[in-house]
Amino acid sequence: MAYYSSNRALELRALLRERFPTAHTKAAPTRGVSPWPPAPDQDPPPLPVIDFVPGEIREVVAENPGCGGALLVGELLYGSLRNKRILTLVDGKDSFDPDSFGQRLCRQLLWLRCRDAEQALQSTDLLLRDGNLPDIFLDLQLNPLAELRALPLHVWHRFRRLSEQSGTALIVLSPTPLVTSATSRFVLRHESPPAAWELPRASLSTRPRTRLQRQRFPHVQMSA
Amino acid sequence: MFAALFIPDFHLQAQLRLRPEWRGAPVALLEGTNDLTAKEREKARVLQITREAELYEVVPGITATRAQARCPQILLVHRQPEDEESARKVLWDCASEVTRDFEASGPGLVTLDLHGVRRDLQTLAIRRIDWLCELGLKAQVGLAENPDLAFLAARLAAPVLVFRGTPIQIHERLASLPITALQPSPDWLSLFQLWGVQTIGDFGALPRHELVERLGPAAGRCWDQAHGRSQRLLRLVRAPEIYRETLDLDEPVESSEPLLFLLHRFLERISARLAAAHVAAGSMELVLTLESSPAHRRTFRIPEPVRDVDVLFRILQTHLERFHAPSPVVAIALEAFPTRTLNGQTHLFETSWRDPNRLADTLARVEALLGAERVGTPLCGLSHRPDTFRMQPFSLQPLPASGYVPKTGIPPGPRHECGVPSGPPLRRFRPRRPIMVATTASRSSPRPSAILSGPLQGALTAQTGPWVSSGDWWQEANWQREEWDVQHESGPYYRLALEAGKWFAEGIYD
Numbered sequence: 001m002a003y004y005s006s007n008r009a010l011e012l013r014a015l016l017r018e019r020f021p022t023a024h025t026k027a028a029p030t031r032g033v034s035p036w037p038p039a040p041d042q043d044p045p046p047l048p049v050i051d052f053v054p055g056e057i058r059e060v061v062a063e064n065p066g067c068g069g070a071l072l073v074g075e076l077l078y079g080s081l082r083n084k085r086i087l088t089l090v091d092g093k094d095s096f097d098p099d100s101f102g103q104r105l106c107r108q109l110l111w112l113r114c115r116d117a118e119q120a121l122q123s124t125d126l127l128l129r130d131g132n133l134p135d136i137f138l139d140l141q142l143n144p145l146a147e148l149r150a151l152p153l154h155v156w157h158r159f160r161r162l163s164e165q166s167g168t169a170l171i172v173l174s175p176t177p178l179v180t181s182a183t184s185r186f187v188l189r190h191e192s193p194p195a196a197w198e199l200p201r202a203s204l205s206t207r208p209r210t211r212l213q214r215q216r217f218p219h220v221q222m223s224a
Numbered sequence: 225m226f227a228a229l230f231i232p233d234f235h236l237q238a239q240l241r242l243r244p245e246w247r248g249a250p251v252a253l254l255e256g257t258n259d260l261t262a263k264e265r266e267k268a269r270v271l272q273i274t275r276e277a278e279l280y281e282v283v284p285g286i287t288a289t290r291a292q293a294r295c296p297q298i299l300l301v302h303r304q305p306e307d308e309e310s311a312r313k314v315l316w317d318c319a320s321e322v323t324r325d326f327e328a329s330g331p332g333l334v335t336l337d338l339h340g341v342r343r344d345l346q347t348l349a350i351r352r353i354d355w356l357c358e359l360g361l362k363a364q365v366g367l368a369e370n371p372d373l374a375f376l377a378a379r380l381a382a383p384v385l386v387f388r389g390t391p392i393q394i395h396e397r398l399a400s401l402p403i404t405a406l407q408p409s410p411d412w413l414s415l416f417q418l419w420g421v422q423t424i425g426d427f428g429a430l431p432r433h434e435l436v437e438r439l440g441p442a443a444g445r446c447w448d449q450a451h452g453r454s455q456r457l458l459r460l461v462r463a464p465e466i467y468r469e470t471l472d473l474d475e476p477v478e479s480s481e482p483l484l485f486l487l488h489r490f491l492e493r494i495s496a497r498l499a500a501a502h503v504a505a506g507s508m509e510l511v512l513t514l515e516s517s518p519a520h521r522r523t524f525r526i527p528e529p530v531r532d533v534d535v536l537f538r539i540l541q542t543h544l545e546r547f548h549a550p551s552p553v554v555a556i557a558l559e560a561f562p563t564r565t566l567n568g569q570t571h572l573f574e575t576s577w578r579d580p581n582r583l584a585d586t587l588a589r590v591e592a593l594l595g596a597e598r599v600g601t602p603l604c605g606l607s608h609r610p611d612t613f614r615m616q617p618f619s620l621q622p623l624p625a626s627g628y629v630p631k632t633g634i635p636p637g638p639r640h641e642c643g644v645p646s647g648p649p650l651r652r653f654r655p656r657r658p659i660m661v662a663t664t665a666s667r668s669s670p671r672p673s674a675i676l677s678g679p680l681q682g683a684l685t686a687q688t689g690p691w692v693s694s695g696d697w698w699q700e701a702n703w704q705r706e707e708w709d710v711q712h713e714s715g716p717y718y719r720l721a722l723e724a725g726k727w728f729a730e731g732i733y734d
């Protein structure tokens with residue numbers, strides 16, 4: 001009976017693939033950043049997407065100042081507004097500027113204005129233990145490197161365990177690779193925006209600058 | 225069996241019980257309140273009088289001027305709503321001690337349903353009268369088979385009267401009473417006088433059917449009352465329950481552990497009472513009386529009403545962990561304010577929190593760590609001055625789920641319609657960094673060419689600006705500034721500001 005059922009299922013899938021070929025191409029994820037036009041066949045590999053994945057920690061390394069960390073926050077804010085979810089921003093150096101994003105994008109934002117990295121980690125720890133807030137963004141980009149290097153490594157493993165238990169998604173933005181337990185690590189490349197002042201924000205996406213550096217489980221889908 | 229607990233001249237007694245100095249004096253209660261003019265006061269009629277005033281032939285219904293003419297030393301007072309409210313609470317407390325099922329039938333009158341009360345009712349009535357007497361209220365109790373008859377018995381009681389027997393026997397007992405005991409309307413009373421009806425017996429002798437035809441159904445009910453036959457359901461009232469626990473400590477307490485121990489016991493008791501009433505705590509108030517400082521008062525709003533001791537205790541524990549009292553605690557009080565439990569499911573398209581109470585507790589912990597002004601949702605656009613947002617507390621209201629657009633709401637729309645400014649966003653340096661800047665001469669204003677101090681030291685390869693802004697010119701604390709967007713030789717763009725002749729690095733475009 002099981003064999004018969006699986007055969008029928010395979011036949012049905014083949015039939016559907018024939019009739020609706022476009023429905024079987026990989027779609028852009030609906031959370032996080034804005035949808036990207038589907039890449040045509042035999043183009044360069046798809047660009048990585050930085051978004052929240054429940055129960056996972058992702059790290060984004062912004063190696064140089066001004067390479068798009070705040071732009072990434074804006075994209076995630078837009079995603080949270082579109083998906084009607086709360087974005088929790090743990091701001092390690094109190095550097096978020098609400099005026100740069102407008103009142104509407106900030107409507108579903110819980111902003112924690114920390115003074116240093118230690119406060120940021122303590123706050124994140126409390127939020128991960130709570131498990132009510134689904135998406136947490138820990139921004140350590142402007143924190144001094146000496147302060148970040150002094151952080152104990154076991155904190156990241158504890159965060160990973162808490163994240164898995166509560167199903168909370170955590171993205172850490174840091175100036176240098178820090179999170180040893182991250183499922184995947186992205187690098188934001190430095191790219192000076194030439195005369196970008198007049199460009200609309202939507203055209204300043206971080207995706208062209210993003211490179212996937214490390215992935216713990218490559219078989220798990222991650223990119224568009 | 226029903227009991228009517230009646231306080232004659234309730235409005236007057238409510239004042240006399242709080243003013244012992246008026247005892248033995250002729251006192252008359254006038255209609256209206258204290259805000260009457262002198263002329264209105266003279267014309268105000270007497271509503272209720274003391275026994276001493278009666279001796280001077282002061283009767284209800286005469287004007288204040290006439291009452292004073294008959295008794296020059298009479299004390300004329302008006303109604304005091306606060307005193308009456310206090311007396312009402314005493315009366316309700318007295319009734320609720322006997323049974324939970326009672327009706328507030330009128331001012332100074334409660335009717336009790338005594339079905340299920342197994343004690344000797346007359347003894348019980350006398351004890352209640354004594355209890356009220358100790359609190360300064362003279363009461364009368366009537367016991368009968370129906371509420372209206374109990375009320376008639378209470379009016380005639382001295383101080384307890386029981387009406388028992390067949391309807392004919394009861395009617396015979398009522399027959400000699402004046403017709404006013406049935407409290408007819410003034411129109412009816414004048415009509416009865418025309419008809420020569422003086423007593424309840426005279427009224428009861430009238431044919432019921434014809435009486436109803438002439439005066440309406442209310443006359444029929446009055447006729448039944450005169451025969452002791454009226455039956456009706458009580459409109460039960462429930463005295464508001466107060467879920468409060470207090471304790472005066474023998475020794476002042478300086479640490480939180482003993483307080484938490486006591487609070488846990490308080491919560492156990494309060495929670496049991498809440499469970500018995502099928503309600504939950506919607507908020508709590510904690511009052512810590514300090515030895516040499518003003519009392520510490522804190523109200524806790526509970527996002528999802530519960531009566532679970534552990535949940536409520538965690539809220540108090542979180543607060544006390546970060547509370548530092550200036551002096552030892554000498555008394556402690558905890559009150560829970562009840563509300564209905566959430567027993568319905570949320571909206572189909574709503575995403576609620578997993579555990580709202582836990583989230584509220586977590587946010588309280590984060591606020592304790594960072595400060596309350598550093599946690600919340602930013603509210604921007606309050607001023608044109610940069611970085612003048614305000615933090616508002618994070619809302620724990622559930623959000624509508626993804627894909628659902630309420631009819632009254634506005635869909636998010638494309639990103640360019642979300643009011644997002646153009647260009648890259650700024651990361652602010654808080655506090656902004658004072659810097660030294662080398663400038664080049666320009667016709668309008670100096671143009672920054674290099675940063676000479678601090679970690680951002682270096683040449684500036686591109687500059688745009690200045691953007692001049694000002695505000696609050698009508699105040700002493702007015703401001704005026706120039707902004708420059710500059711590109712550092714290392715690549716990133718910064719925002720510089722010139723204010724009162726000083727340069728600041730405000731942030732980095734990221």
